Amino acid sequence: MNRTEVATPADSLAAALEQTTVQGLQGLARLFVDKPPKRKDQLVPFVLDLMQDDKLEGIWEKLTPLEQAAVAEAVHAPHPFLPVDKLRAKYGEVPRLTSYSSYREREAVLLDLFFHQGLLPLDLKERLRGFVPPPAKATIQTIESLPPHVNFRERTWDHKTNEQVDRVRNISLTVRAMEEAASGDVTALLRLVDAGGVSVGATGRPSGAAMTAIRGVLTEGDFYDEKAEEGAIRAFAWPLLLLEGGLAVAQSGRLRLTAAGKAALSNPPHDVLQGLWEEWLQTDRFDELTRIEVIKGQSGKGKRGLTDPVERREAIAEALAECPASRWVHADEFFRFMVAAGHDFEVTDSPWDLYFGEKQYGSLGFDGHGGWEILQARYALCFLFEVAATLGVIDVAYVPAEFGRPDYSGIWGTDDIPFLSRYDGLTHFRVTPLGAYLLGTSKAYTPAASTRPPDLRVLPTLEVAATSSALPAGERLFLDRFAKKTGERVWTLDRARILETLEEGGSIDELERFLRERSANALPPGVERLLADMRDRAGHLADLGPGRLVECADAALAALLAHDGHTKRSCRLAGDRHVFVPASSEKAFRRGLRELGYHLPPADKPGP
Secondary structure, eight states, X not given: OOTTSOOOTTTOXXXXXXXXXXXXXXXXXXXXXXXXOSSHHHHXXXXXXXXXXXXXXXXXXXXXXXXXXXXXXHHTSSSOBOOHHHHHHHHSSOOOOGGGSOSSXXXXXXXXXXXXXXXXXXXXXXXXXXXXXXXXXXXXXXXXSOOSEEEEEEXXXXXXXXXXXXXXXXXXXXXXXXXXXXXXXXXXXXXXXXXXXXXXXTTSOBOHHHHHHHHHHXXXXXXXXXXXXXXXXXXXXXXXXXXXXXXXXXXXTEEEEOHHHHHHTTXXXXXXXXXXXXXXXXXXXXXXXXXXXXXXXXXXXXXXXXOOHHHHHHXXXXXXXXXXXXXXXXXXXXXXXXXXXXXXXXXXXXXXXXXXXXXXXXXTTSTTTSSTTTTXXXXXXXXXXXIITTTTSEEEEEOXXXXXXXXXXXXXXXXTOSOSOTTTTEEEEEXXXXXXXXXXXXXXXXXXXXOSOOOEEEOTTSEEEESSTTOOHHHHHHHHHHEEEOSSSEEEEOHHHHHHHHHTTXXXXXXXXXXXXXXXXXXXXXXXXXXXXXXXXXXXXXXXXXXXXXXXXXXXXXXXXXXXXXXXXXXXXXXXXXXXXXXXXXXXXXXXXXXXXXXXXOTTSOOO
């Protein structure tokens, strides 16, 4: 240590004791003797002697179980701090330290020998590591089935008594199973984008019209009604998920499928969802915090204080991975577990830059304004409800947001808002089998058999008739790509329409698989012949890409170029007097020509 550096309580036990008052040192010594030394130069070595290696384990054994747990948590943590929040979340209370007491005098406790100003000295930490066992692993409480409702406590004014009265209301839970829904939704969204039905702004956020269109193809619609104050959740998330997942790009105000997006139409939905989940976890181009609009100051100076959303998502995903699949977890219990298990995270390094209403009075830097429940919990709720649920990682149970989390009431600048975030209504969730696979806790995934019966009949007339008026919008979009709509619930397979779709990246295999899976009857022979014929014709032509068509003086020269070792790998014969040179092979072709004593003039100049 340089002479200019000042030792801190974290450096060594000796440094910590040197910074303790005489009265404090006497309190520590009095734990062992009735009449301790009076001077500091006597007290420091006296306490150090008490904490020598041959006595240290005996002192630790005299600690209460809670105090031993506190020491164990600090000894096996990467930092020297007493983890107050973690202790409270994991054990329900924090052991008493004299340094954490009020200003009045209190007797020292044995734990004060270990923690000084809330820190465990590094040299003491290293010695304790030799015999202090790792702390018990945090556990999470789950339930098998949900209650029919949750209790919401609201405060009303009794005009008869002129007093405030607490009234408890039973709010019914809405439950959404998202595993099968997500698998259907991702295909429906890809089809909607392929049909040009999703308009977006410059940042890729969907327009109001786009979210209305998306709601129409989602399984059971969005979580809340379109007119509800909460607004869109899944309908907002899907375009961004497709963009960040590389399945779509924004062009001229609309989403367009990329080559990967077109391929995804033929891939198993759970594989597509896995790719979207993994890409979203790593994106730094979107911060879910921006979806909590009442928290101001997220742009400009305050934005510099926001932490990396990738690190926040990682902490939440790690905690999700420790939740048992198919068991319901209360949101508050999940938050408690996150802190207890060390999956905590920060949203900002500068809470004073975030605020409600007006920065001078509503800053989140004030005590009680920006605690875990306000910032970390709200961010986590957004990620869980808008991303994890949309992708089928979790099933959700929720209430209207206004009945969710009234913990913000009383904070300056929030008096006139019905809820802090549109995600406040999420009360419970459970990790799905698909979620366990995406989180990496299950090595394999087998999609559950669809519970929806076939709702199409394929007729010998090449017509495809819907047997139900509730045909999902995604399936309607699919039929529109390959067939002409000839009735309210009838489409006719059409060669021209099929050829057009094949040119756009569709496939006969995709069409056949859809018809077989959704038809209540076997495919008629005429339809089988149509599909077989078009599959056969599709293999007769191949696009070789751009290149040059080179005319030769005679057929002999063309044959020479097509077969000579210097040029045959970079061209192919195209008729009697022409060879085709792919653009990627042009340089090699020109080199080969020079070896043969020829050259190829520029396209705008004739040969000599």
